Amino acid sequence: MVNLPLLCVEHLDVSFINDNMPQQILQDVTFTINPRETFALVGESGSGKSVTAHSILKLLSPSSVNYSDRSNIVFQGQELLHLTESQMNKIRGRKIGMIFQEPMTALNPLHTVEKQLGEVITLHRGLRGDALKKEIILQLDRVQIPNVSGKLNAYPHQLSGGQRQRVMIAMALANEPELLIADEPTTALDVTVQKQILNLLKNLQHELGIAMLLITHDLGIVRHYADNVAVMQSGRIIEQGSCDDIFLSPQTEYTRNLINSEPVGIKSTSVPAKEVLMSVRDLCVRFATNKPLLFRNTQFFTALENINIDIFRGETLGIVGESGSGKSTLALAILRLLSSTGSIRFNDQELQSVKQKLLRAFRQKAQIVFQDPFASLNPRMTVQHIIAEGLRVHTKMDKDEIESAVLKAMSDVGLDAGFLHRYPHEFSGGQRQRIAIARALILRPEIVFLDEPTSALDKSVQAQILNLLGDLQQKYQLTYVFISHDLSVIKAMSHRVAVMRAGRIIEYADTDKLFSHPDQEYTKELLSARLGRL
Amino acid sequence: MKPWGVQLSPAGKRRWAVFKNNKRSFWGLIVFVVLFCISMASELIANDRPILISYKNSLYFPAFKVYPETVFGGDFDTATNYQDSYIQNIIESDGWIIWPPIPYSYYTHIKNLPQPAPTAPNLNNWLGTDDQARDVMARVLYGFRISIFFAFSLAIGSAIIGISVGALQGYFGGKLDLLGQRFLEIWSSLPVLFLLIILASIITPGFWWLLGIMLLFEWTTLVDVVRAEFLRGRNLDYVRAARALGVSNRLIIMRHILPNAMVASITFLPFLLTGAITTLTSLDFLGFGLPSGSPSLGELVAQGKNNLQAPWLALSAFGVLSLMLTLLVFIGEGVRDAFDPRMLNNR
Numbered sequence: 001m002v003n004l005p006l007l008c009v010e011h012l013d014v015s016f017i018n019d020n021m022p023q024q025i026l027q028d029v030t031f032t033i034n035p036r037e038t039f040a041l042v043g044e045s046g047s048g049k050s051v052t053a054h055s056i057l058k059l060l061s062p063s064s065v066n067y068s069d070r071s072n073i074v075f076q077g078q079e080l081l082h083l084t085e086s087q088m089n090k091i092r093g094r095k096i097g098m099i100f101q102e103p104m105t106a107l108n109p110l111h112t113v114e115k116q117l118g119e120v121i122t123l124h125r126g127l128r129g130d131a132l133k134k135e136i137i138l139q140l141d142r143v144q145i146p147n148v149s150g151k152l153n154a155y156p157h158q159l160s161g162g163q164r165q166r167v168m169i170a171m172a173l174a175n176e177p178e179l180l181i182a183d184e185p186t187t188a189l190d191v192t193v194q195k196q197i198l199n200l201l202k203n204l205q206h207e208l209g210i211a212m213l214l215i216t217h218d219l220g221i222v223r224h225y226a227d228n229v230a231v232m233q234s235g236r237i238i239e240q241g242s243c244d245d246i247f248l249s250p251q252t253e254y255t256r257n258l259i260n261s262e263p264v265g266i267k268s269t270s271v272p273a274k275e276v277l278m279s280v281r282d283l284c285v286r287f288a289t290n291k292p293l294l295f296r297n298t299q300f301f302t303a304l305e306n307i308n309i310d311i312f313r314g315e316t317l318g319i320v321g322e323s324g325s326g327k328s329t330l331a332l333a334i335l336r337l338l339s340s341t342g343s344i345r346f347n348d349q350e351l352q353s354v355k356q357k358l359l360r361a362f363r364q365k366a367q368i369v370f371q372d373p374f375a376s377l378n379p380r381m382t383v384q385h386i387i388a389e390g391l392r393v394h395t396k397m398d399k400d401e402i403e404s405a406v407l408k409a410m411s412d413v414g415l416d417a418g419f420l421h422r423y424p425h426e427f428s429g430g431q432r433q434r435i436a437i438a439r440a441l442i443l444r445p446e447i448v449f450l451d452e453p454t455s456a457l458d459k460s461v462q463a464q465i466l467n468l469l470g471d472l473q474q475k476y477q478l479t480y481v482f483i484s485h486d487l488s489v490i491k492a493m494s495h496r497v498a499v500m501r502a503g504r505i506i507e508y509a510d511t512d513k514l515f516s517h518p519d520q521e522y523t524k525e526l527l528s529a530r531l532g533r534l
Numbered sequence: 535m536k537p538w539g540v541q542l543s544p545a546g547k548r549r550w551a552v553f554k555n556n557k558r559s560f561w562g563l564i565v566f567v568v569l570f571c572i573s574m575a576s577e578l579i580a581n582d583r584p585i586l587i588s589y590k591n592s593l594y595f596p597a598f599k600v601y602p603e604t605v606f607g608g609d610f611d612t613a614t615n616y617q618d619s620y621i622q623n624i625i626e627s628d629g630w631i632i633w634p635p636i637p638y639s640y641y642t643h644i645k646n647l648p649q650p651a652p653t654a655p656n657l658n659n660w661l662g663t664d665d666q667a668r669d670v671m672a673r674v675l676y677g678f679r680i681s682i683f684f685a686f687s688l689a690i691g692s693a694i695i696g697i698s699v700g701a702l703q704g705y706f707g708g709k710l711d712l713l714g715q716r717f718l719e720i721w722s723s724l725p726v727l728f729l730l731i732i733l734a735s736i737i738t739p740g741f742w743w744l745l746g747i748m749l750l751f752e753w754t755t756l757v758d759v760v761r762a763e764f765l766r767g768r769n770l771d772y773v774r775a776a777r778a779l780g781v782s783n784r785l786i787i788m789r790h791i792l793p794n795a796m797v798a799s800i801t802f803l804p805f806l807l808t809g810a811i812t813t814l815t816s817l818d819f820l821g822f823g824l825p826s827g828s829p830s831l832g833e834l835v836a837q838g839k840n841n842l843q844a845p846w847l848a849l850s851a852f853g854v855l856s857l858m859l860t861l862l863v864f865i866g867e868g869v870r871d872a873f874d875p876r877m878l879n880n881r
Contacts, residue, residue: 337777363780376771380793390779439775 005032006179006211007056007075013068014048014055022066025051026235033179033211038202040214040222040243042258043232044458049215052232053181056080056213057096058088076178094124097172099165101184106168107156113140113167114152117174124175135174143170144200162193166200173204180205181213186221190322191485191529198225217459219259223247231255257460275313277447277479278334283307283342285326285333285503303329304340305503311447316473316480318494318511320487320526326503327483331449334481335366346447364394367440371452373432377424383410383435384420390443409438412475413468430461434468441472447479454489466493487526491515499523549872559868566861573679580636580672583616589629597634617642636660638669640676640829652837652844662846664837670847674854676829681858684745685810689803691749696756697792697799703757704764705787711761718754726751734822741824748813755806759798767791797873804866808859815855831855 014026026048033039041049054060056073058080073080075091083091092098100106108116117136121127127135140148143166156164165185172180182201186194202225205212214226222229223243230240231254239252250256285304304326311317321327333340336351336359344351346362354362367390370376377386387406391397397405407417413434424432433453440448450469454462466489473480482493490497490511497514499507499522507520518524554560577597578585587594589606596616603614607624614621616631625631638644638659644667647653651667661670703714730739730747737743764787767773773790781789817823818832826833831851838848 332774335778337774360780363778366778368775368778370771370775372771376775378772378776378790381789389776389781393780393782393785436775439779443779 004077006035007033007213008072009052009056010072010074011068011070012052012055012073013071014051014060015066015068017064017066024235026055029232029235029237031230031237031240033213035178035211036205036209037227038205038212038214038225040216040226040229041232042216042219042222042229044217044258044460046234047232048235049217049232050183053098053183053213053215056181057092057098058083093120093172093177094175095177096179096181097175097177098181099168099172099183099185102188107164109156112153112155113159117167117171120171120174139170139174140167142173142204143167145170160193161189162197165189165193165197169197169201169204173208173210176208177210179211179213181215183215184217185214187216187218191487192322192525194221195529201225219247219459231258276310277313277347278311279343279345280307280309280311280334281343281345283309283330283333283340283344285329285338285340303503304333307342307505309498309505309508311479311481313446313479314473314477315496316482316494318490318497319481319483319500320485320490320497321500322485322526324502325500327485327500328451329503330500331368331451331481331483335368335449336362337368360394364390364443365446366449367443367445367447368449368451369433369436369440369453372456373429373436374424374456376436377432379424382421382423383415386424386435387439387442390439394443405442406438409442412441412472413438428461429457430465433457433465437465437468437472441476441478444476445478447481449481449483451483452485453482455484455486462489469493487515499526553868553872556868556871559864559871562861562864562868566865569678569857569861570682573675573682576672576675576679577634579634580639580669580675581634582637582639582642584631584633586632587625587629588631589625591629617645636669636672636675638672640668640673641827642669642672643667644669652841652847654844655846661850662844664834664847665841665844670834670850673829673834674831674850677831677834678854678858680741680824680829681811681814681831684741684814685807687745688748688752688810689806691745692753692806693756693799693803695749695753697760697795699753700757700760701764701787701792701795704761705768705783705791707765707768714757718757722751722754724751730817730822738825739823741828744814744817744823748810752806752810756799756802759802760795763795763798764791767794801866801870801873804862804869808862808866811855811858811862 009032010030012026012029013024015022015024017023029048029052031039031041041052043049051060055065055067056075067081071081075095078091080088080091111119114133114136117139118132121132121135121139136152137148140151145151145163145166151159151163156167159167169185180201185201186197189197198221201212204210214222216222226243228240229243229246230237231246231252232238233254239246239250239255246255247259250259283304284302284306286300286302288300307330309317319327319330329338332338334344336344336356340352342352346366351359351362381389384403384406387409388402391402391405403420406420410417410419415431415434415438419427419431424435427435437453453469454465457465469480470493472478480493482490484490484493494511497507497509497511498505499514499520501522507514507518507523509519514523515527518527572579581597583596585595585597587596587606594601594605596614600613602608603610603612603621606614606621608614608621616622617637622631644651644659644663647663647667651663652665653659653663653667655662655670659669659671661674664670664673699714703711726748733739733743733747739747768791770790773786776786776790814823814830815832815835818828818830819836820832821836823832824830831854834847834851835855838844838851841847
């Protein structure tokens with residue numbers, strides 16, 4: 001048993017069958033995982049990482065997937081591809097555990113933690129009654145869930161994101177498997193929780209002596225936790241080696257780009273004059289939590305509380321915070337897309353008292369770019385119609401003028417003029433985000449709210465978009481409000497940063513000062529949670 | 535693929551492809567369109583007036599125009615009765631007559647039947663005659679047309695009202711939505727049939743009366759679907775982006791959200807049509823529908839029930855109704871699948 005690899009994947013070719021047309025997804029994927037090691041599979045979205053993981057457990061629906069003859073997946077000397085479904089079931093969960101990206105959907109919302117965890121243990125080890133309960137508590141203790149006995153009867157929605165992921169880990173490790181597959185285990189979590197979960201995984205791995213296949217797009221995680229790395233691009237492994245080799249001397253251009261795609265110094269260097277463009281005073285947003293028909297509502301959820309903020313002309317104001325901290329709500333409230341109380345002044349003009357219909361002038365000057373480029377473009381409109389929409393509302397241009405304005409905006413954001421009559425679904429995420437930016441810029445706004453504009457994009461695309469935004473800011477003297485949960489992006493983009501937590505701004509300072517001498521404990525925690533992000 | 539030269543969006547193209555792939559629906563649509571066109575030309579197929587007459591070297595179109603008897607050298611200044619052998623003889627003495635394939639209209643009482651009505655199908659009367667000596671084939675043809683007309687008017691009318699109400703409720707939400715929903719709950723619990731029976735005793739409900747009354751109660755069908763789509767749609771990012779651009783509410787509704795709601799509505803439409811046809815037929819059957827004498831399938835069903843010795847009556851009504859409803863259901867299934875996003879994602 002000396003040095004025998006735990007898992008050998010050899011020449012794995014996978015194709016999906018759609019309308020009798022096989023579509024090659026993986027090509028000649030070969031790697032081995034040794035006992036106790038952490039093997040990381042890195043790549044951008046669509047590169048085939050998850051398909052590889054699902055193939056190992058044969059989780060892909062057999063009717064629509066085809067493995068080539070030379071494909072081999074050998075686990076502990078056993079060929080997995082030829083096993084029957086019932087034989088596979090003995091391996092799934094018992095020998096190989098798996099953690100999914102989204103703990104909310106991977107747990108059944110209708111069953112308690114105890115029942116779901118108990119099911120896994122009973123299935124593979126046949127424990128019942130008190131023994132089972134003892135085992136469940138032991139497992140939950142191991143993943144460091146606080147107040148275990150109180151959590152046994154909790155449903156998934158009553159747990160926080162981090163706790164749900166801990167339960168998932170407990171389920172995956174309950175039968176002490178030899179191999180743990182972690183498919184983007186922390187992508188859906190906030191940075192501070194990410195670090196806790198990854199450390200927990202690392203500790204458990206040591207304690208139980210298991211191997212881990214870590215699938216991620218985040219090189220910071222890989223660098224800190226992986227022993228060996230394979231880089232995937234469009235269904236192939238283009239480079240593999242030890243973690244140090246890959247990071248210190250990457251062999252392929254693609255890997256170099258991945259490693260070097262950290263955004264740096266994009267903000268305009270010219271120090272903006274301190275001229276207030278927008279000022280927000282005592283802004284509050286409350287949502288009613290119950291809506292009685294006849295009586296005045298008395299219960300509210302406070303999404304924003306007493307926000308005071310000034311935005312200077314020509315600067316980028318970064319707003320950072322974890323999910324649910326009210327960042328996006330703040331942008332929507334300032335744009336008056338959500339009703340709020342308090343004062344919003346733009347160019348020394350109070351906006352709160354203006355009726356929606358009379359906001360036209362402001363609508364022309366303030367724009368927003370959303371996070372998800374797939375949701376923010378109307379799938380039924382051509383690129384031209386999408387970009388020209390604002391022009392048709394605010395100006396009386398004729399057809400030719402509109403078309404030339406649209407073409408100008410498209411060349412500004414680096415889109416080919418030939419895309420004019422295409423539909424959004426034909427474009428990649430990065431291109432769609434460029435379309436969204438063009439739509440926002442065509443009216444020559446003074447201020448643009450960027451709501452996580454790069455979070456849904458791959459790292460290399462993200463850098464391109466950020467550079468584009470920087471260039472556009474220089475060119476048109478734009479003011480940005482840049483909302484993000486990603487501190488490295490915020491650091492690269494913004495002149496000043498506001499840190500938000502639970503609907504309040506808890507720290508508000510120049511970028512350099514905030515990153516070198518944070519005042520608040522929470523800010524320090526956020527900063528320290530940035531895993532090796534240069 | 536551009537069906538009938540219409541430029542389709544990419545989603546539209548895929549939907550059309552899915553629809554065409556479903557052979558049953560595709561052929562159902564073709565057969566239905568053909569039958570519909572034929573029934574539109576009923577006046578040329580079943581009529582007691584000739585299509586074309588040549589008399590003394592001039593041409594006459596009696597199917598479309600009323601000519602007094604004096605034109606053909608008759609005695610009276612009234613509309614010509616072309617069934618009269620006296621008139622026929624005059625015309626044929628100096629010209630010719632082109633008759634439609636079925637020389638009877640839906641109201642024509644055939645005088646010279648060999649047996650007492652209803653008579654069984656023969657070469658003259660392809661589906662026989664009913665108990666008032668009228669040609670069943672002609673009545674079925676006109677009845678098909680009036681049913682389709684009624685169904686389309688009802689479906690389109692209720693779609694327009696229902697979609698508008700649902701759109702306003704869903705888009706603006708709040709008090710308007712709350713009051714609208716309560717009104718709908720009360721409105722849809724009114725007993726339609728009783729109202730119709732009461733109304734039938736006060737007025738004689740013609741085609742438009744029936745349509746109006748049915749419309750009053752049918753429009754609620756689509757409201758819920760459309761409202762749900764709008765509730766979802768108003769929070770979409772691209773709707774927010776449009777609001778940030780200052781696009782007016784009317785334009786946002788029309789351009790950004792309505793197309794989404796149309797998917798659900800169009801899926802519903804064929805089933806609204808079948809529902810309308812069934813309703814009209816059952817009202818006619820009960821005698822609360824179209825005025826007596828109208829070519830209605832429901833009346834034919836009633837005649838079939840009263841004349842069990844003449845099975846061709848019931849069989850014709852049954853055949854036409856089931857053909858029409860089956861075709862519409864087939865088309866409806868195809869449309870539903872074509873708009874099903876799961877089918878679309880399978881590319």
